[in-house]
Structures are given as C-alpha cells and as structure tokens.
Amino acid sequence: MKFPVSMLHDFVRTSLSAEELGDLLTMAGFELEGIEEVDGEPVLDIKVMSNRGDGLSVFGLAREVLAKDAASEPTELYTRAASRFSDVPTGGASNPATVTIETTDCPRYACRVYEGVSNGEAPAWLRERLTRAGMRSISLLVDLTNYVMLELGQPLHAFDYDKLEGGRIVVRKAREGEALSTLDGKEHALRSDQMVICDAERPVAAAGVMGGAATEVDAETKRVLLESAAFLNTSVRRTRKQLGLNTEASYRFERSVDPEGVVAAILRFTELLGIPGSVIVDEYPGKETRDALALRPDRVRLLLGMEVSDSDAETHLKRLGMDVRVENGRLMVVPPSWRPDIVREEDLVEEVGRVHGFDRIPETPLRGTNMLGGPQGALLLEDRLREAVVRLGYVQAVSHSLRDLHPLDGPGERVGPRNPGSPEAAYLRNSMLPGLAEAAARNGGKDLRLFEMGRAFAPSEHRSLGLLVTDGSGFFGMKGDLLTAAEAVGVVLELRSISDDARLHPGRGAAIFAGGEEVGFLG
Numbered sequence: 310m311k312f313p314v315s316m317l318h319d320f321v322r323t324s325l326s327a328e329e330l331g332d333l334l335t336m337a338g339f340e341l342e343g344i345e346e347v348d349g350e351p352v353l354d355i356k357v358m359s360n361r362g363d364g365l366s367v368f369g370l371a372r373e374v375l376a377k378d379a380a381s382e383p384t385e386l387y388t389r390a391a392s393r394f395s396d397v398p399t400g401g402a403s404n405p406a407t408v409t410i411e412t413t414d415c416p417r418y419a420c421r422v423y424e425g426v427s428n429g430e431a432p433a434w435l436r437e438r439l440t441r442a443g444m445r446s447i448s449l450l451v452d453l454t455n456y457v458m459l460e461l462g463q464p465l466h467a468f469d470y471d472k473l474e475g476g477r478i479v480v481r482k483a484r485e486g487e488a489l490s491t492l493d494g495k496e497h498a499l500r501s502d503q504m505v506i507c508d509a510e511r512p513v514a515a516a517g518v519m520g521g522a523a524t525e526v527d528a529e530t531k532r533v534l535l536e537s538a539a540f541l542n543t544s545v546r547r548t549r550k551q552l553g554l555n556t557e558a559s560y561r562f563e564r565s566v567d568p569e570g571v572v573a574a575i576l577r578f579t580e581l582l583g584i585p586g587s588v589i590v591d592e593y594p595g596k597e598t599r600d601a602l603a604l605r606p607d608r609v610r611l612l613l614g615m616e617v618s619d620s621d622a623e624t625h626l627k628r629l630g631m632d633v634r635v636e637n638g639r640l641m642v643v644p645p646s647w648r649p650d651i652v653r654e655e656d657l658v659e660e661v662g663r664v665h666g667f668d669r670i671p672e673t674p675l676r677g678t679n680m681l682g683g684p685q686g687a688l689l690l691e692d693r694l695r696e697a698v699v700r701l702g703y704v705q706a707v708s709h710s711l712r713d714l715h716p717l718d719g720p721g722e723r724v725g726p727r728n729p730g731s732p733e734a735a736y737l738r739n740s741m742l743p744g745l746a747e748a749a750a751r752n753g754g755k756d757l758r759l760f761e762m763g764r765a766f767a768p769s770e771h772r773s774l775g776l777l778v779t780d781g782s783g784f785f786g787m788k789g790d791l792l793t794a795a796e797a798v799g800v801v802l803e804l805r806s807i808s809d810d811a812r813l814h815p816g817r818g819a820a821i822f823a824g825g826e827e828v829g830f831l832g
Contacts (some may be wrong), residue, residue, distance in 0.1 A: 312367055312695075314351045316460070319391070320371035323381035327351035328645040330374065337663055339364050347441040362564030362646040366462030376628040376664050392462065393573035396712045397580050404587040406470070406534055411481040414504045414544040415516065416595020417568045418480055421575050421586040422470055426450065426658070428530045450526045450533060453581050463537060463566055463574035466514060470532035472524040475509025476644040478534070480516065487512055490522045491554065503548045504540065517545035518554050535586070537575045537593070539568035567647035568595070571712035601632075604640040604657045612658045615670045621765065625664035626657065631776050656738070690798055695762060697797035701790050703760040703776065708744030709765055712736060715743035724766055739767035741775025749779055754781045774829075788831060791821070804831065 316329050325333065327515035331341035331353055333548050340356040357364040364370060368390050369466055374381050389396060397760065408418055410545035430436075431452035454465035470476070483489075489512045490496050499505065501510060506514035514520040517540040526533060545562040549555065572591055579586050592791070604626075606619040609716065623640055626633050632643040644651040650724065711725070718740055725736040741761045749757050757779045765773035778787055795802045804819040807830070818832035 310357055310365060311443045312353045312355060312370060312459075313347070313438060314353060316367045316438060316442075317353075317374070317383075318370060320368055320384055320387040320569060321374050321381050322384050323378065324375065325374075325381070331355075332453060333377050334370060336372060336666065336668060337377050339370065339373065348442060348805070352441050355503065357564075359564055360650040362561060362566060363462065365561050365564060366458075366460060368461050374545050376625070387599045390573070393570065394576035394580065397576040398585065399572075399576065399589055399605070401585050402587045404590045405472075406476050406478055406590060408478045408479070408590050408592050410592050410594055411479065411593065412484075412504055414541045415480045415538060416541070416597075416755075417539040417571050417591070417593045418478070419571050419575060419589055419591040419593075420478060421535050421579070421589045422492065423533045423535065423579075423586045424461075424531065425584060426531055426533050426582075428526055428533075448526065448528075450530070453578055454535075455777045456581070457574050457578050458561070459579060460558065461570060461574050462561060463570050464522050464561055465574055465578060466516070466536040466558070468513065468520070468528045468534040469523045469530045470534040471530075471773065473508040473513065473534060474511070477507075477509040478536075479507040479540075480508075481505065489513075489515060491515065491519045491552075491793050492522055492525055493554070493696045497552050500551060501555075506536070508522060515548055515552060515554070516540050518549050518552060518559045519556055535578060536574060536604065537571045537578075538659060539566055539571055546615065559581055565649050568593075569646040577633065599643055599646075601634075601641040601643045602654060602657060604642055604654055606638075606640065608654060609658050609661050611654065611666075613662045613670060615665075617661060617665055621665065625661045628664060629660055631660075640665075676808050677762065691762060691772065693798045694794060697794040698760050698774075698776070700792060701758075704788075705758045706745060706748040706761045707763075708738075708741075708748065708761060709734070712738055712743065715746075716772070717720050717742045717746055737766040739765055741773050742777070745775050745777040749777055754779060783786065784832065788819070790832060795823075 314330065317330065323330070327344050331344060334343045334353070334355060338358065338361070338551055341353060343354040345352050345354065354365070356763050364373070371383075371387055375383055381393070401609070404420070404422055406420055408420060410418055428448050428450050435452050435456055436446040436795050437469055439452060439459070440457060442459055444459070450467045457463050481504070482501055483503045483505045485501055488496060488501045489499055489505065496694045497515070503514040505512040506516050508571065509523070512521065513524045516538070529547045542563045542565050545559055549559040549563070555665050569588050572589060575589055593742065604622070606622055608619050609622050609682050617760070623633050626642055627642070630645040630647075634641050642657055651660065651794055695705070711729070713735055729735040737787070745761055748759055758778070759777045763773065764770055776790065777788060792802060800823055803822040805817045805822060806821045820827050821829040821831055
C-alpha cells in the first residue's frame with residue numbers, strides 16, 4: 310500500500326525523514342517494502358498485515374508514528390480526525406432518501422444527499438496526490454471518495470441520486486435470478502448469499518465491492534447520494550471471490566473498517582466537496598460495546614522477557630488510543646473500535662511490546678548442558694555426525710516416516726495411526742533401510758553413497774542413522790566409514806558377527822554395540 314509522505318505530514322508534525330519513518334513503522338509491525346520518488350516526493354510502500362485494517366490509511370499510520378515517537382506531534386487535522394470531524398456541521402436540508410437494512414451482514418449504513426453538484430475534473434492537488442498513491446483520477450466525486458478512503462480508511466461510494474428508483478436504499482441479500490452490471494462493464498448473475506445495495510426495484514451495487522453501472526455518477530450528475538457503511542469482512546470476501554472482483558474498497562472491508570468512523574468519512578467528504586449536504590441518515594443496528602480486558606503487568610514482563618514498568622505499560626496503551634484504568638493492580642483495558650484484532654491479554658502484551666520496542670529485549674545466551682547432554686547436546690551431536698558422514702562422501706536422502714510394510718523393515722512390533730490416510734501410510738517406519746533402498750532405486754541403483762537421519766519407531770520413538778552404499782566398497786568399506794564417523798563424535802563402537810538376520814548376506818553381517826548395548830547392524 311502506497312502512502313505519500315506529504316499526506317502523512319498532514320496528520321503528524323515530525324522531523325523524521327522518509328527512511329526514518331519507514332524504519333519506525335517497520336518496528337511497529339508495518340513493514341516498509343520500499344521508498345520511491347514520484348514527482349520529486351517520497352512515497353512509502355507499506356505492507357499491512359491482514360488483521361490490521363486500521364493501518365490501511367494515512368490516519369492509521371499517523372497513530373502508529375505518534376505512539377512510537379514521543380517527539381512527533383499531532384497536527385490540527387489529526388486532532389479533528391480523532392474527534393470524528395465533529396466540528397463539521399451535520400445538519401442541513403431534510404434527506405430525501407430512506408435506508409432499510411435487512412441483513413445482519415451490515416452493522417451500519419449512513420448516507421447523505423448533495424444537490425447542485427458539478428462533477429467535473431478534480432483539482433490538480435487532488436489528482437497529484439492520488440497519482441502518488443497509485444490511484445487513477447476519474448472525476449471530482451470519485452476522486453474525493455478515494456481520497457477520503459486514503460486518508461481515513463473508510464470506503465465511500467457515490468450514487469447518482471436521480472438514477473435511484475424511489476429514492477430508497479435497501480441493504481439485503483440478493484435474490485435468485487437477479488443480476489448486476491458493475492462499473493467495469495461486466496454483467497454478474499447474483500447469488501442468494503451475496504449482499505447487495507438496492508433501490509426500490511433492483512440491485513445497484515455489490516456491497517463493499519463495486520457499484521453498478523446503472524447509478525454511476527457522470528458529467529451530467531447534479532444530485533449525489535454518498536454511501537458510507539460498515540460491512541462484515543466475511544460477507545465482502547465471499548462476494549468478491551464469487552464475482553471475481555478486486556477493488557480498493559473490498560481490500561479494506563475484508564480487513565475490517567472501523568464502524569465508528571462511518572459518519573466521520575461523510576463529514577470529511579462534505580468539507581472537501583464544499584457543498585452542505587442534507588441531514589445524514591445513519592442506521593446502526595449492529596452497534597457493539599466492548600468489554601474491558603484485564604492485563605497483569607507481571608504477565609507483560611514475563612512474556613516480553615524485559616522490564617516494562619506498570620506506568621510505561623499504561624502509557625503505551627493509551628498512546629494507541631485505548632481506554633485504560635487501574636484496578637486491583639491490573640490494567641483494565643478497552644480496545645478502540647478500530648482494533649477488532651485485540652481480544653485477549655496476550656494481544657495487549659504484544660501492543661505494549663510494539664510501542665516499547667521489541668529491539669529493547671535484552672539478548673540472553675542459551676543455557677544448555679554439556680556438549681553431548683540434554684536436548685541441545687543431542688542436536689549438536691547429530692549435526693557433528695551428519696557433517697562427518699558428508700565428509701565421507703555420503704549424500705543425504707529424506708523419506709516419509711509413514712509408509713507401508715517392506716521386506717527390509719526391522720524386527721519387532723509395528724505401530725501406526727489409527728485411521729491412516731492410505732495403505733501406503735499405514736505404519737511408522739522402524740528402520741531407515743526401506744527408505745534408503747527406495748531412494749537408491751529411484752537414482753539408478755549404482756555408484757551411490759546415501760544416508761538418512763531421522764525418527765524411527767520400534768515401537769518407541771528414537772533417532773536413527775542409516776547408511777547405504779552401492780559403489781562396490783562392500784562390507785569392509787562401510788565398516789571403515791562407520792567407525793570413522795563414530796570416532797568423529799567421540800563414540801566407540803564394537804562390531805560382533807551375526808548370522809541370523811534374514812536381511813543380511815550370510816557371513817557378511819555384524820551387530821553394532823555402543824557401551825555394551827546393541828544399537829544397530831551392518832551388512
């Protein structure tokens with residue numbers, strides 16, 4: 310997502326350069342993918358995570374900058390946006406439109422009608438800013454909806470009011486047999502699980518995805534109905550996929566928009582358009598009240614692995630727009646409406662860590678046992694053994710631990726999943742040998758030196774090493790390799806002749822012992 314730095318400066322007064330802003334946002338969880346110059350101005354290309362729809366706007370990124378950098382200050386525009394543009398008049402002439410919501414997939418829908426509109430070319434400053442953000446200028450009305458979306462993250466849609474039948478807006482699910490011609494000129498057969506915006510007679514938009522051609526604003530438009538709504542992300546995602554459409558609006562709705570910002574976007578549009586609109590019709594059946602989450606300061610320190618004072622944790626959360634009060638030694642936190650991703654204590658810990666700085670977590674050396682003891686020592690032993698085998702000219706093979714029965718399986722009980730996916734995956738291997746033999750067959754069978762290291766089950770789980778050679782070195786050559794590899798990791802092996810293993814050539818087999826315990830075979 311591209312954000313011109315000049316737009317960020319509209320919301321934040323900061324001395325940070327474009328590069329420093331990019332670094333700061335990266336540390337806040339919004340990765341900088343690049344900085345490009347467009348018409349001499351730096352533009353940040355920011356990667357926004359799918360659960361952080363609040364970061365898909367200049368205002369949202371400004372919040373992050375102010376939370377992370379105490380030296381930066383909010384501008385007047387930021388303060389007005391934070392107060393939902395409450396200084397812009399909401400009154401005006403009566404609204405000739407009526408709104409009816411018939412689906413729970415739309416928690417809020419607001420609209421305003423403007424008269425005496427001249428839908429010509431947008432002013433140069435607006436066209437230039439949209440171009441820097443990677444958007445195409447279309448007309449004044451469309452450009453303003455896109456600009457407000459870029460500023461505040463709230464998608465807007467402008468209908469030609471005189472093309473709406475009956476002056477009605479109905480938000481509902483489509484009916485079988487209905488169709489919609491979208492703004493891209495394509496005809497779509499609608500399904501009953503798709504949410505649509507309708508007038509008194511027909512669908513006029515795919516809710517949250519794209520408007521319809523029948524009510525498109527054009528050069529002749531004189532009256533406009535501006536839509537600002539909150540749609541469930543799952544509903545928009547389903548419709549977008551089924552219709553095969555990808556838009557800036559659907560991208561944001563799928564990542565959740567702030568339902569409390571719906572009317573604020575209309576007020577900002579009104580201010581930029583410069584025409585007082587009608588009274589705003591605002592239907593909000595899905596309004597929710599969020600409960601406070603309890604945050605234990607000790608839990609913050611435990612999970613982050615660094616010292617964060619109680620007061621710092623409280624300050625960090627408040628800087629992110631959260632309502633915080635102290636109660637019985639805990640922080641009771643109500644996340645803001647634009648953060649639906651915060652649902653548990655661990656989420657709050659992460660937020661404290663983001664603002665405090667994950668880069669401040671002290672480096673702590675790993676504490677382990679001796680070189681060949683404990684889990685860490687076992688891994689080091691395997692690494693050294695693998696390196697020794699590779700130095701002897703062996704190539705590593707990898708096979709599945711789930712397999713069918715094989716003549717080269719080791720003795721003993723076989724174990725496997727209760728409900729295997731297929732007969733070929735009915736048992737856990739108890740030896741590396743079948744997999745090595747199959748790997749040799751796939752690779753021509755001759756002049757090979759293969760090894761595999763992994764888990765085997767005979768029937769209990771253990772780590773196992775298997776070697777296979779087909780290069781003519783024979784029993785004694787492999788014996789030398791085995792002893793050399795064992796010596797490299799400080800293990801002394803003893804070989805004892807055996808003749809009762811059906812897998813081995815008579816007189817050419819040996820059992821392998823380490824510390825008096827049988828650990829393998831050679832043959």
